[in-house]
Amino acid sequence: MKVMSQQHxxxxxxxxxxxxxxxxxxxxxxxxxxxxxxxxxTFKSRYELIHQFVALQRDRVQVMNNLFLGRYRVGVEPGAGxxxxxxxxxxxxxxxxxxxxxxxxxxxxxxxxSAPVEREIHAALAMDAQITPALDLGQELAxxxxxxxxxxxYIAPPIAPEQFHFTPDIYTSGYWLEGGPEQNPGRRIILxxxxxxxxxxxxxxxxAQPVYIRDKFLGMVALDLNVYTLEKLTRVGAATGETxxxxxxxxxxxxxxxxxxxxxxxPPLTPSLSPWDKGEQGDLWLSRWVVEGELWLVHRLTxxxxxxxxxxxxxxxxxxxxxxxxxxxxxxxxxHSLAEVTRLTRVDPLTQALNRRGxxxxxxxxxxxxxxxxxxxxILMMDIDHFKKINDSYGHAQGDAVLKQLGAYLxxxxxxxxxxxxxxxxxxxxxxxxxxxxxxxNVAERIRAQAQRTRVPKDNSxxxxxxxxxxxxxxxxxxxxxxxxxELLYQSxxxxxxxxxxx
Numbered sequence: 001m002k003v004m005s006q007q008h009x010x011x012x013x014x015x016x017x018x019x020x021x022x023x024x025x026x027x028x029x030x031x032x033x034x035x036x037x038x039x040x041x042t043f044k045s046r047y048e049l050i051h052q053f054v055a056l057q058r059d060r061v062q063v064m065n066n067l068f069l070g071r072y073r074v075g076v077e078p079g080a081g082x083x084x085x086x087x088x089x090x091x092x093x094x095x096x097x098x099x100x101x102x103x104x105x106x107x108x109x110x111x112x113x114s115a116p117v118e119r120e121i122h123a124a125l126a127m128d129a130q131i132t133p134a135l136d137l138g139q140e141l142a143x144x145x146x147x148x149x150x151x152x153x154y155i156a157p158p159i160a161p162e163q164f165h166f167t168p169d170i171y172t173s174g175y176w177l178e179g180g181p182e183q184n185p186g187r188r189i190i191l192x193x194x195x196x197x198x199x200x201x202x203x204x205x206x207x208a209q210p211v212y213i214r215d216k217f218l219g220m221v222a223l224d225l226n227v228y229t230l231e232k233l234t235r236v237g238a239a240t241g242e243t244x245x246x247x248x249x250x251x252x253x254x255x256x257x258x259x260x261x262x263x264x265x266x267p268p269l270t271p272s273l274s275p276w277d278k279g280e281q282g283d284l285w286l287s288r289w290v291v292e293g294e295l296w297l298v299h300r301l302t303x304x305x306x307x308x309x310x311x312x313x314x315x316x317x318x319x320x321x322x323x324x325x326x327x328x329x330x331x332x333x334x335x336h337s338l339a340e341v342t343r344l345t346r347v348d349p350l351t352q353a354l355n356r357r358g359x360x361x362x363x364x365x366x367x368x369x370x371x372x373x374x375x376x377x378x379i380l381m382m383d384i385d386h387f388k389k390i391n392d393s394y395g396h397a398q399g400d401a402v403l404k405q406l407g408a409y410l411x412x413x414x415x416x417x418x419x420x421x422x423x424x425x426x427x428x429x430x431x432x433x434x435x436x437x438x439x440x441x442n443v444a445e446r447i448r449a450q451a452q453r454t455r456v457p458k459d460n461s462x463x464x465x466x467x468x469x470x471x472x473x474x475x476x477x478x479x480x481x482x483x484x485x486x487e488l489l490y491q492s493x494x495x496x497x498x499x500x501x502x503x
Contacts, residue, residue, distance in 0.1 A: 024314075027314050028310055028311065028314055031310040031311075031313040031314050032306060032307075032310040034313070035240060035306065035309050035310055035313060036276060036284075036301070036306070038239070039239045039240060039241060039286070039299065039301060040273075040286060042237040042238065042239035043239065043243065043273075043286050043297075043299045044273065045236065045237055046233065046234060046236055046237060046239075046243055046297065047273070047288055047290070047297050049233055049236055050230075050233050050234070050245070050290055050297055051290050051297075053233060054290050054291060054295065055349060056345065057207050057223055057225060058189050058207055058291070059345060059347050059349065060130060060134055060138075060144070060223055061189055061207050061208070061209050061221055061222065061223050062189070062209065062347065062352070063130045063346070063347060064127045064130050064131070064144065064146070064221045064223075065209050065211055065221045067126045067127045067129055067130055068123045068124060068126060068127055068146065068211055068221060069123070069211065069213070069416065070126065070416050070417075071122060071123040071125075071126035072119065072120065072122075072123035072213060072218075073213070073416045074416070074417070075119055076118060076119055076122050077122075080122055081098070083096060083098070083113060083118055083121055083122075084096070084097045084098060085097065085111065085113065087111065088106075088161055088165070091161055091162070091165055092108060093106045093107060093108050093161060093165045093166050093167075094106065094107055094108075094109075094111060095161045095165070096121070101125055101128060101158075102127075102128040102131040102132045102135065102156040102157070102158070103128075103131065103144070103145065103154055103155050103156025103157060103158050104154075104155060104156075104158040104159055104160070104161070105121065105124070105125075105152060105153070105154040105155075106152065106153060106161050106165040106166040107148075107150075107151050107152025107153070107166050108151045108152070108166050108167075108168070109150055109151045109152060116150070117148075117150050117152070120148055120150060120218060120219075121152070121154070124146040124148070124154040125154070127144075127146060127154075127221070128156075130144075131144045131156045135156060135157055140225060140226060140229035141223065141224070141225065141226075142197060142201045142204050142224040142225060142226050143155055143156065143157075143197075143199070143201070143204075143222075143223070143224040144156050144222070144223050144224075145221075145222055145223075145224075146211070146219060146220070146221050146222075147170060147176065147219050147220045147222065148218060148219035149217065149218060149219050150218075150219070151166065151168075152166055153166050153170065159199060163199065163200075164198065164199040169198075170198070173192075173195075174192045174193075174195070175190060175192035175193075175206045175208040175220065175222060176208075176220060178190050178192060179192075179208045179209070179210050179220055180210065180217065181210070181217050184210060187209075187210050187212060188209075189207055189208065189209040190207075190208055190209075190294070191205065191206070191207055191247060191248075191291065191294050191295055192205065192206045192208065193205030193206050193227070193253065194227045194253055194254075194259060194261070197224065201224075201226065202226060202227070202228070203226070203227040203228075203259055203261070204224045204225060204226055204227060205224070205225050205227060205230070205253055206222050206223070206224050206225075207222065207223045207225070208220045208221065208222035208223075209221050209222070227253070227254055227259045228259075230245055230253065230254035231254045231255065231256070231258065231259060233254075234254055234255060234256050234297075235256050237326055238326045239299065240301060240305050240306070240309045241284075241299055241300050241301035241302070241305055242255055242256045242257060242299065242300050243255070243256055243297065243298070243299045244256070244265065244297075244298050244299070244300070245290070245295060245296070245297055245298075246265055246267075246295075246296050246298060247294065247295060247296075248293060248294045248295070249264075250264045250265050250266050251263070251264055252264065252265060253295070265298070266279075266280070267279055267283075267285045267287060267298050267300065268285055268287065269287045269289070269296055269298070270287050270288065271288070271289050271292070272288055272289075273286065273287075273288045274287075276301075279300075282302075282303055283300050283301065283302050283303070284300070284301045284302075284303075284306065285298060285299065285300055285301075286298065286299040286301075287299075346358030346361070348407075348422040350400060350403055350404055350407065350422075351403055351404055351406070351407025351408075351410075351411075351422050352407055352408070352411060353407050353410065353411065353420050353421055353422040353428065354419065354420060354421040354422070355421065355422060356421065356423065356424075358421070359419060359421035359423075359429065359431075360478070362419045362431075363419050363431050363478055366417065366418075366419050366431050366433065367431075367472075367478070369417070369433075370433050375433050375434060375435060376433075376434040376435075376436065376437040376440070376471060376472075377431060377432065377433060377434070377471070377472040378431075378432040378434055378437070378440040378443070378444070378469060378470065378471050378472065379429065379430075379431060379432075379469070379470050379472060379478075379481045379482055379484075379485045380429070380430045380432060380444045380447065380467055380468075380469050380485065380500070381423065381427065381428070381429050381467060381468045381469075381482065381485040381486055381488075381489050382427070382428050382430075382448065382451070382465045382466065382467035382468075382489070382500075383425070383426045383427040383428065383465065383466060383467075383489065384402070384406065384426040384463055384464075384465060385463070385464045385465065385466055385493075385497040385498060386497075387399065387402075387425070387426040390402060390456060390463070394456060394458050394459075398456060398457060398458050401456075401457050402454060402455075402456055402457075402463060403422075403426065405454045405455070405457075406428075406451055406454045406463070407422065407428075409450050409451045409453055409454055410428060410430070410447065410450075410451050412450065413446065413447040413450035413451060414430055414447070415433070417433050418430055418431060418432050418433060419431035429482065429485070430447065431472075432444070432447075437471050440469055440471060440502065441469060441500065441502050444467060444469045444500050444502075445500060448465050448467060448500060451465055452464060452465055464497060464498040465498070466489060466492035466493050466497045466498060466499060466500070467488075467489055467492060467499075467500040467501070468484070468485040468486060468487065468488025468489035468490070468491070468492060468500070468501055468502075468503070469485065469488065469500050469501065469502040469503070470484045470485045470488065470502070470503050484503055485503075487503075488501040488502070488503045489501070
């Protein structure tokens with residue numbers, strides 16, 4: 001019996017040891033998976049913050065481009081003022097001397113300036129409507145500027161010609177070469193960098209968009225960000241491993257541990273967040289593109305980091321509580337940052353139309369211009385017929401694709417002096433300037449015909465639009481005219497859709 005008792009005891013001890021080992025392994029495995037899940041959540045938070053931040057910078061570039069094109073198409077307006085330039089023979093440049101502008105402008109074109117160059121300069125100065133608030137609210141910005149192929153550059157904040165001025169060397173930089181017609185036939189906003197700033201602001205990255213009038217390439221609208229700003233965004237929250245931003249050429253742009261030039265990485269990349277991928281060195285990777293095909297956010301977690309962190313977490317729950325607290329702080333900071341981005345944004349990111357706030361601001365200018373020129377104004381409100389059916393039948397992704405395509409057609413159909421707005425959902429408003437009020441319906445039908453080229457991508461099926469059209473009364477508040485157009489839109493729906501009702 002004693003032998004059996006000892007054997008039983010040893011067996012129980014062995015079972016307890018096995019159970020203990022199993023529990024330890026299970027706890028370690030649990031904390032390993034828990035750690036990876038927590039890293040994924042922090043990565044998602046960082047991604048949302050960085051994605052919104054980068055989208056804001058790209059929107060700024062787009063708005064600057066729109067302001068430039070809008071003024072360029074109008075030309076030099078009466079009262080715009082002379083362009084007083086001062087020659088700097090020692091530097092081989094001239095500089096614009098004018099008070100009240102956001103930046104400084106230097107060039108090397110021959111003097112006196114030709115009429116086309118003067119027109120382009122006035123168009124560049126029109127970007128101040130975006131540059132000034134961007135500089136006031138965006139301390140992360142290094143520079144905002146327009147670089148012309150006509151040998152001048154307008155840059156903000158202002159800088160003395162002795163410190164920085166136009167030089168032919170700026171045409172050899174990567175963003176100019178990659179953003180031009182040969183390398184960028186799609187005319188997309190490009191990302192270039194990091195590289196050392198010529199004006200001494202350290203390592204920067206550039207978002208640049210080519211400027212075209214029809215098929216004529218004029219120059220580049222650009223925005224420079226300090227790499228340090230992007231590094232700070234990759235440090236938001238706490239996560240084992242390291243979050244990095246890399247370019248389409250696998251070049252490092254920013255990382256938590258600090259930027260290092262000429263570093264290339266080759267992680268497994270995915271367009272959307274997917275389960276952990278294993279790299280060639282055995283490291284675990286998360287990835288997701290911030291800008292389609294151009295900029296990725298990635299996170300690397302080595303096996304050593306994972307095991308050490310899991311072992312530490314297995315010692316107690318206090319680390320988990322701390323991490324949850326940090327994630328809560330990150331979530332609050334993210335909400336605040338997203339709210340600030342939303343407050344600053346005037347353009348609907350899906351359709352590139354103005355949102356309501358942007359519409360009312362732009363409409364004030366449009367109404368004042370129409371009154372000064374004795375023009376009539378019409379309000380056209382349209383929405384997509386049976387849009388809910390599109391979403392229900394094809395899915396919301398297809399619905400978004402339809403809205404994006406429709407926005408592009410409406411932007412194309414609208415003239416530079418019209419004000420185009422996504423009013424909400426599938427509803428759009430256009431404030432139309434007219435030489436004669438009698439032309440309103442013809443113009444509206446032309447716009448609707450252009451917009452109805454939109455197709456559902458999945459099966460190429462067409463869409464139809466219904467609309468309400470009113471002429472803005474001489475002293476009528478804009479909101480009342482919009483309400484009248486909305487009522488007429490409802491009548492179009494009641495009358496069988498696919499038509500415009502004019503009141």
